[in-house]
Structures are given as C-alpha cells and as structure tokens.
Amino acid sequence: RTSCRQRQVLKMPGLLLGDEFPDFEAETTVGRIKLHTFLGDSWGILFSHPRDFTPVCTTELGRAARLSSEFTKRNVKIIALSIDSVEDHHCWTKDILAYNCEESSCISLPFPIIADSKRDLAVALGMLDPDEKDKDGLPLTARCVFVISPDKKLKLSILYPATTGRNFDEILRVVDSLQLTAGRQVATPADWQPGECVMVPPALMEQEAASMFPAGVYTKNLPSGKKYLRYTPPPKYNTNH
Incomplete structure (x- = not known):
C-alpha cells in the first residue's frame, strides 16, 4: 500500500526530464516490487501498453523479449505495464512467447509486467490516451517509454499513441546516446549510431575543446x-557492450 507521501509524489502534474522518477510499489508477474529497489544501480526502462491480448502490444513485448540480452549488455532493466490483472498477464505471456517462437525453451518473459487494473499508475504518470477508448468508453493507456538513469532521474520520455507500435532499435540507440553523453560535454547528432563521431557543444571554447578532445575537433565551414x-571521435565510455 502506498504511503501518503508516495501518493502525493504520484499525483505530480507531469514528469519532466531530470525529475526523480516516483518510487511506486506495484503487483507484477514476479510478485510485488518497489521500482527503485527493482532497478538497483541499473538504468531502467518502463514501457506501458493499452491492454493485454492486443495485437500491437503482443508484437512489442515479443520484440522486447528478443532484445533482452542487448538491454542486459547496457546494464538496463526493463519493466512493462498494462492495465489488466497479473492473472491476465500470465495468460497473455503464453501468447507473447508463441509469437516469438515455438520452442519449448521459451518458457518465460525476461522482464516483469506491472498490473494496473485500476489505472492508478497510468493516470499518475500521464499515460492515458484520450483518443483511444475501450468498450466501456474508458481511455486506453498510451505507449509510453520512460528511460531512468541509475540515480533514478527521468532521462528520456517518448509518448506514442495506442495505434502506433514502438521501434525498439531506436530505444536501444537512445540508451547508447544517453550513456555515452552522461557526464561528458558531447552530444549526438541526428541519426547517430554507436561508433560515429559526436558533436562538441557551442558553449565549449575552442581552446578548451582542443584540450578536452585530444583525438581532434573538426569544424564544418558554413555560409554564416x-x-x-564541431565533431570529434566518440570518447570511450564504460559499458559492457
């Protein structure tokens, strides 16, 4: 049961980048969890779904399961949320695994699914899609993605409508960018991929940039x-991939 203080935190009007992510408790397919304890020192991704036994959601959870080793390499724990019961989640899991493969070795999902049958978390975290409703006229949960850093701060949020499935390759890419740029004065350009050059922020003076990036800083000439x-080769950073 959430405390009064937790309920106050969960009723915040909206999560902004850099905010501490609420430390809620919830029932899941692996038992009751407290989010911050579940994440520990890892990065985390919480992604929500309109409901169980729906086609797009099934493909998404299947894709997330297939990519679980990639998330593990990046020290990322993932956890899903849907507005149905734990019992429904367990039954739905069999469909998700059947979508992925027919092998008997596919016996469980590598991440938990939160049960939010009363939509408390969906409402508190701003996950509802007002344009998509269930048979009772209630708004469905949108497809939210929250990336949480090891210090429990919100580092990225993406909100998809219920009708549009997520691109999990892009989610991995932004995790790579977040981990590379964390604590470093660099940024990643459009369509950046791991191993490509990064950008030096304009606020960094030329002499300081040259000292900070011994591999070289390259400037593109512009009409203005x-x-x-300004570009520089990507700095080395501590990851397991």
Whole structure:
C-alpha cells in the first residue's frame, strides 16, 4: 500500500526530464516490487501498453523479449505495464512467447509486467490516451517509454499513441546516446549510431575543446561563418557492450 507521501509524489502534474522518477510499489508477474529497489544501480526502462491480448502490444513485448540480452549488455532493466490483472498477464505471456517462437525453451518473459487494473499508475504518470477508448468508453493507456538513469532521474520520455507500435532499435540507440553523453560535454547528432563521431557543444571554447578532445575537433565551414558544427571521435565510455 502506498504511503501518503508516495501518493502525493504520484499525483505530480507531469514528469519532466531530470525529475526523480516516483518510487511506486506495484503487483507484477514476479510478485510485488518497489521500482527503485527493482532497478538497483541499473538504468531502467518502463514501457506501458493499452491492454493485454492486443495485437500491437503482443508484437512489442515479443520484440522486447528478443532484445533482452542487448538491454542486459547496457546494464538496463526493463519493466512493462498494462492495465489488466497479473492473472491476465500470465495468460497473455503464453501468447507473447508463441509469437516469438515455438520452442519449448521459451518458457518465460525476461522482464516483469506491472498490473494496473485500476489505472492508478497510468493516470499518475500521464499515460492515458484520450483518443483511444475501450468498450466501456474508458481511455486506453498510451505507449509510453520512460528511460531512468541509475540515480533514478527521468532521462528520456517518448509518448506514442495506442495505434502506433514502438521501434525498439531506436530505444536501444537512445540508451547508447544517453550513456555515452552522461557526464561528458558531447552530444549526438541526428541519426547517430554507436561508433560515429559526436558533436562538441557551442558553449565549449575552442581552446578548451582542443584540450578536452585530444583525438581532434573538426569544424564544418558554413555560409554564416559561425563555427558551431564541431565533431570529434566518440570518447570511450564504460559499458559492457
């Protein structure tokens, strides 16, 4: 049962980047969890689903399961949320696994699913999609993605409508970007992929940038004459992949 203080936190009007992510408790397919304890020192991804036994959600959880080793390499724990019961989640899991493969070795999902049958978390975390409703006229949960850093801060949020499935390759890519740029004065450009050059922020003076990036800083000449498009080889960072 959540405390009064937890309920106050969960009723915050909206999560902003850099906010501490609420430390809620919930029933899941692996038992009752407290989010911060579940995540420990890992990065975390919480992604929500409109409901169980729906086609797009089934493909998404199947894709997340297939990519579980990639998330593990990046020290990321993932946890799903749907507005049905734990019992329904367990039954739905069999369909998800059947979608992925027919092998008997596929016996469980590598991540828990939160039961939110009263929609308390969906409402508190701003997950509802007002344009998509169930048979009773209640809003469905949108497809939210929250990326949480080891210090329990919200680092990225993506909100998809219920009608659009997520791209989990893109989620892995943004995790790579977040982990690479964390605590470093670099940014990743459009369509960046791991191993490609990163960008040096304009606020960093030229002499300071040259000292900070011994591999070299390369500036693209622009009609404006302003030297703000600066690139450098990606710094090494501590990951397991």
